[in-house]
Amino acid sequence: MKLFHRADVDNEMEQELRSHIEHRADDLERSGLSRAEAERRARIECGGRERFKEECREARGRLFGARMATLALGVLGAIGAMLSVTGIFGMAAYSVSKRLKELGIRIALGARRKEVLAAALGRALRLLALGSAAGLILGVLATCVLASIVYQATPRDPLVMMGAVLVMLALGLLATWVPAQRALSADPLMLLREE
Amino acid sequence: MTERAQLLPGTLDLLILKAVSLGPLHGYGVLLRIGQISGQALLIEQGALYPALFRLVRQGLLRASWGTSDNNRRAKFYELTTAGRKRLREETAGWNRLAAAIAAALAADPEEA
Numbered sequence: 001m002k003l004f005h006r007a008d009v010d011n012e013m014e015q016e017l018r019s020h021i022e023h024r025a026d027d028l029e030r031s032g033l034s035r036a037e038a039e040r041r042a043r044i045e046c047g048g049r050e051r052f053k054e055e056c057r058e059a060r061g062r063l064f065g066a067r068m069a070t071l072a073l074g075v076l077g078a079i080g081a082m083l084s085v086t087g088i089f090g091m092a093a094y095s096v097s098k099r100l101k102e103l104g105i106r107i108a109l110g111a112r113r114k115e116v117l118a119a120a121l122g123r124a125l126r127l128l129a130l131g132s133a134a135g136l137i138l139g140v141l142a143t144c145v146l147a148s149i150v151y152q153a154t155p156r157d158p159l160v161m162m163g164a165v166l167v168m169l170a171l172g173l174l175a176t177w178v179p180a181q182r183a184l185s186a187d188p189l190m191l192l193r194e195e
Numbered sequence: 196m197t198e199r200a201q202l203l204p205g206t207l208d209l210l211i212l213k214a215v216s217l218g219p220l221h222g223y224g225v226l227l228r229i230g231q232i233s234g235q236a237l238l239i240e241q242g243a244l245y246p247a248l249f250r251l252v253r254q255g256l257l258r259a260s261w262g263t264s265d266n267n268r269r270a271k272f273y274e275l276t277t278a279g280r281k282r283l284r285e286e287t288a289g290w291n292r293l294a295a296a297i298a299a300a301l302a303a304d305p306e307e308a
Contacts, residue, residue, distance in 0.1 A: 012271075015244070016222060019243065019270040023223040046241060081252045 021046055033074060039128055065121035073146070080169055084131075092124040096179040101191050108188035120183035128172045132165075200236045205246050207239065209290060212275065212283040215257060221270035223246060248273060256282050 021042045028038035096103070103116055111119075143160075212271040214220060214228040222245060229239050231254075256279035264270040275283065 013249075016245070016271045017222065019264075019268060020245075021272065022225045022268050023221070023264065023266060026268075194295070 017046065036180070046099045051058040077102055078171060085171050085175045088124060088128060088172060089178065091127070092121055092176045092179035093182070095123060097118045100183075100186050103183050104188040104191035107186055116183055116186075117180055124179075125172075125175060128176075132168050132172075135139070135168070136161075198240060200233075202239070206290075207243060208251060209239065209286045210239070210243070211247055211251060212256065212279055212286070215273050216275050216280065216283055219262075219272045219274040220265055221272050223270075225273065231300060233245075247292070251279070255279075 021039070024042035024045065025035070025038040028041055029035055033041065099120060103120055105120065106116060140161075205290045210229050210233075211225055214225050214232065217228065217232075220228055225248070226239050226241065226244060229237055235239075248257065248259075251275070252259050255276055257273045258276050259271050259273050261269060264272075
């Protein structure tokens with residue numbers, strides 16, 4: 001993220017100025033001044049260093065609004081992702097726990113892993129796909145608006161779209177992983193004993 | 196002492212591009228080079244130089260990289276990019292046209308008018 005770039009740029013400017021002062025001091029020293037005096041003079045000549053930094057900041061400041069917008073949207077997106085992960089996890093875990101007995105019986109009757117997963121998480125995955133599709137369409141619409149705010153964003157950037165789809169898939173997998181494990185490890189004997 | 200000339204707005208970038216086109220330079224080197232090639236008639240203020248360098252890098256006309264100077268000190272060196280070379284050519288041509296036009300205008304005799 002470009003936002004964290006700022007400290008680097010400031011630091012680099014500082015180094016560049018120090019280098020400038022050293023070179024100037026070298027020249028002054030060659031003209032017969034003592035090193036300390038040469039450095040003092042060079043620093044005084046560079047009195048405008050704060051101004052210089054300010055002007056460079058100003059040049060970057062023109063991007064400030066866009067950067068803030070990007071940051072705000074990023075935070076909102078992260079919150080949205082967290083909510084969706086907890087939501088999917090909750091729903092999947094609930095449906096697995098509700099049907100654990102059924103799943104146990106299916107396993108006892110010889111259901112394969114794929115079938116158990118389909119029974120346990122089919123609904124969750126269907127909802128996930130539906131939600132993702134809706135989100136993708138709305139997302140494309142929203143990017144049209146965002147493109148006018150965010151620096152160098154285009155409404156249909158294939159890389160961004162792919163990224164969004166992959167992230168959604170990853171989040172969905174992450175959220176359904178634990179419930180899926182639980183469904184697969186349903187032990188018919190244990191479940192029957194619990195009755 | 197040579198007489199100083201006033202720098203016109205917009206000419207600093209052109210001078211920087213020209214100075215750097217003669218070989219990679221660090222910031223202080225750009226100041227010296229401009230002084231040297233203008234016969235000490237043009238002295239650039241350090242406070243104006245670095246923002247201009249920063250701007251030119253941002254526009255992709257200059258490329259900056261850290262290296263070691265003749266004085267054996269770390270310094271950030273600037274060199275022209277292809278876009279910078281092209282811009283220098285264009286701006287030089289533009290400047291020559293403007294200078295010729297103004298010189299012609301100022302040299303006009305009353306009879307010709």
